[in-house]
Amino acid sequence: MRADLLILVLAAVVAMAWLVWALGRGRWPGWPHRLRSPAARADALLRQILGAEEYRHLVRRGYLDVPSPTIAGRVYRIPYCPGRVEVIERGGLVARLCVVPARWVPDADLVLTHKLLIEGDEARYLRVANHFPPGGARRIGRWYP
Amino acid sequence: MSTLRVLSHLGDEAHSWDAARAATGDPEALAAVREAERIFAEARERGATAFRLAPGQPAEQLDKFAPDAEQIVIVPRVSGGSGS
Numbered sequence: 346m347r348a349d350l351l352i353l354v355l356a357a358v359v360a361m362a363w364l365v366w367a368l369g370r371g372r373w374p375g376w377p378h379r380l381r382s383p384a385a386r387a388d389a390l391l392r393q394i395l396g397a398e399e400y401r402h403l404v405r406r407g408y409l410d411v412p413s414p415t416i417a418g419r420v421y422r423i424p425y426c427p428g429r430v431e432v433i434e435r436g437g438l439v440a441r442l443c444v445v446p447a448r449w450v451p452d453a454d455l456v457l458t459h460k461l462l463i464e465g466d467e468a469r470y471l472r473v474a475n476h477f478p479p480g481g482a483r484r485i486g487r488w489y490p
Numbered sequence: 491m492s493t494l495r496v497l498s499h500l501g502d503e504a505h506s507w508d509a510a511r512a513a514t515g516d517p518e519a520l521a522a523v524r525e526a527e528r529i530f531a532e533a534r535e536r537g538a539t540a541f542r543l544a545p546g547q548p549a550e551q552l553d554k555f556a557p558d559a560e561q562i563v564i565v566p567r568v569s570g571g572s573g574s
Binding site for chain 2: 390475
């Protein structure tokens with residue numbers, strides 16, 4: 346008898362939870378997304394924009410390569426963790442760039458910020474960035490051709 | 491559905507609207523478009539940059555709100571850093 350009651354209560358709880366979830370989805374599309382941590386939400390957005398395979402490569406390799414939209418043979422290597430973006434030409438590292446957001450954002454959002462700025466307005470990205478030589482910490486200027 | 495996402499320290503804040511319904515003059519859909527436009531303008535005033543995203547295409551920078559865009563992502567203002 347008690348087992349029957351327990352099963353009934355559990356079924357009611359599951360049904361209520363499902364109802365709340367379903368109603369919430371209808372009223373506020375994407376609301377389960379809002380319940381996640383900022384980092385988890387940022388990761389989900391990055392995965393959606395990159396696609397599952399490229400996102401998997403990013404996680405596995407620790408960086409995302411974005412080809413230059415204007416300079417043939419140049420690739421920007423964006424680290425998954427905060428750090429300098431590497432400028433690679435014909436397989437060799439030629440400079441490191443540092444661009445930071447005005448306010449902290451989760452790591453995945455930072456990767457997305459670099460990618461969009463490079464693809465959308467590479468010239469401005471290069472003007473804004475501080476430029477460092479491949480091997481050292483000394484800044485070599487703001488502009489890189 | 492179209493979506494505007496603003497990146498922030500909270501993760502992204504999303505706002506959606508139905509461009510097809512808005513085109514038919516649906517008041518609720520038009521209100522959602524106006525709200526998205528307001529968020530877009532506010533973010534741009536803070537120095538943020540907006541991009542239109544479409545599957546398989548590179549990001550396109552937006553200076554004006556595009557209600558027909560499938561997805562718009564707004565990234566925060568950036569500056570040069572030390573990155574050490």
